[in-house]
Amino acid sequence: MKVRCDYCGNPAQLVTGSKIYPHRTDLRHLRFWSCEPCSAYVGCHKNSNRNVPLGRLANAELRIWKQLAHSNFDPIWKSGRLNRREAYSWLADELNLDLKKCHIGMFNVEQCKRVVQIIAARAAKGVRMSAVIVSLIQGTSEWNTWRMNGIGGSDAPVIEGTSPYKTARELYFEKTGLKTSEEDKSKEYIFSLGHKVEALIRKQFQEQTGVEMKPVCMEHGDFPYLRVSFDGFDSSRGVLEGKLVSKEVLLEASTTGRIPDFHYTQMQHGFMVSGADIGHWFGHDGKKTGIVIPIRANQEFIKRQEEREHLFWDNVQNRIVPPLSDRDYLIPEDQSLLAELRDAKELAENAQAQFETLRSQVVHLFNHPKIAGGGLKIFKVTKQGSLDLLSVPEIAKTRAELKDDYLEAFRKKGSESWTVRLDAVKKSKGAHV
Known part of the structure; x- marks a missing residue:
């Protein structure tokens, strides 16, 4: 031909x-x-x-x-x-x-x-079809399967590039049933803790505002693969997005009205799916403190966001792998040099463990602040704890009033270093380049 x-x-x-x-x-x-x-x-x-x-x-x-x-x-x-x-x-x-x-x-x-x-x-x-309410109980295996087979609220910041937890490439491998590396247990803990306190957050939101919200799952009326699992929803009052956050995030929200970018993206996805135009971000510390920030639908943002989500899902369906970002791991075909480095790392860690064990034995055996012999000198070093300046009320108040742009002028020169960590998963699937 x-x-x-x-x-x-x-x-x-x-x-x-x-x-x-x-x-x-x-x-x-x-x-x-x-x-x-x-x-x-x-x-x-x-x-x-x-x-x-x-x-x-x-x-x-x-x-x-x-x-x-x-x-x-x-x-x-x-x-x-x-x-x-x-x-x-x-x-x-x-x-x-x-x-x-x-x-x-x-x-x-x-x-x-x-x-x-x-x-x-x-x-x-055209008149868009109404969102479809899906009868699912959040947290069940059926709910997890439903979320995996579409683009949900937590996926939206990943596709948008604002998520600190995951890249679009990692999300792609999840949606296609592949994994590029072992799951990050710290992230799993954060997400599971957030899910556990959702009922508490809804309860305290109701007590603080007098508004009752019920959890609900929805699909976009025209594009069912666009989905959202709301912490709370009311047809007249909009959506509730409850978040377990740090005291720093609560301070930022209370003083500036700003919420984290990836939370904002997640809420705009919810507006896109449900058709609602107003919502409430309820940041909570998991104990007593909660702050309500009203958020409105941003149609220009939603339009761009929807285009990206359609494109991402199209790539999932057609098995088009997203390009590597700086946050993704490159996994070369020839891993011989990496294997050598791994062996050296294991030797170094074993040697370090042996060193610390012997040091502890020497210190306990001789019980003196200075010890010498065998070609070694061993001595105790004592350091004071650093000052937690942000715990000082006057300093904390001043810090809250200073803008990040102003503080950047006083930042010292940064540095770069490379960390080598032993990976429990020796072989990863689907991420070779």
Whole structure:
């Protein structure tokens, strides 16, 4: 089969995925038609013996617009309200194209832009279907499965890039049933503790505000894979997002009205799914102190957020792995050098443990602040504890009044170092590059 580049007209070359995606081992067996001078390529139908291309060759600009077109259009049929053929038939009418020629893989940049505009216009003038309440008990295995099979509130900050706990790549491997490393037990503890105090937070929110909120699970009316599990919801009063937070977060919220970015993103996801336009962030210390901050829906933010979530879910369905971020672990194919470093680390830790044991034996045996002999000098060093200045009321009050931008001017020069930690999981799945 002969395929020509749509940009220069020269014959395209049939290559493997290792040429197009050299760092993607999962794509190396696939075939692509490529024009290297134009930096354009297109994949082949997986079940085709003749290497039939999926569409026209696309350069960087067209690839971006194809991805945007798909992320806007595909949810129409993936939601199940129209099948794929019905959705493309509707799009063909909108674009005034023959149905046989209406495929995003064949579109140029202008046609892809037109798709995005048509979907946006449809959303602007159409009446969105109401959110669907899902009958689930939070914390059950059924609830966990439901959350895993869609994008929930806690996933939204990960996709947005504001979550301190997880990256989009890690979330992708979770949603596709793969794991890149062992679970972080400290994070598990934080999340489980938060779930345990949700009932307490709802109770204290009601006592403090006089508003009763009930936990509820919802799905987006048009896109069921967009989901939310509210700590509390009332059709007239909006949503409740209860959070177990530190005293520093409570202080920031009480003095500035600001909540953590990833909490804000999570609440905007809830507005997007439910259609509500107001909510209450209730930060709590798990004991007595709770602060209510009213939060409103930000439609511009929600629009951008929804586009990112559609794109992420499309990647999950099509097994397109998100690129590595600086927060992700790179796992090379050749791990021989890492294995050498691991062995050296184990030796060093064993030697350190032996050293500390012998030191303790010597100190207890001779019981004197200075000991010498055997080529060693051993002596006791005593240090005073550091001052906890923020515990001083006057200083704490002044610190709360100082803005972070002002304090940054007094920060000392930073430094970099590398930590080597032994990993209990020797082999990780699905994250090789």
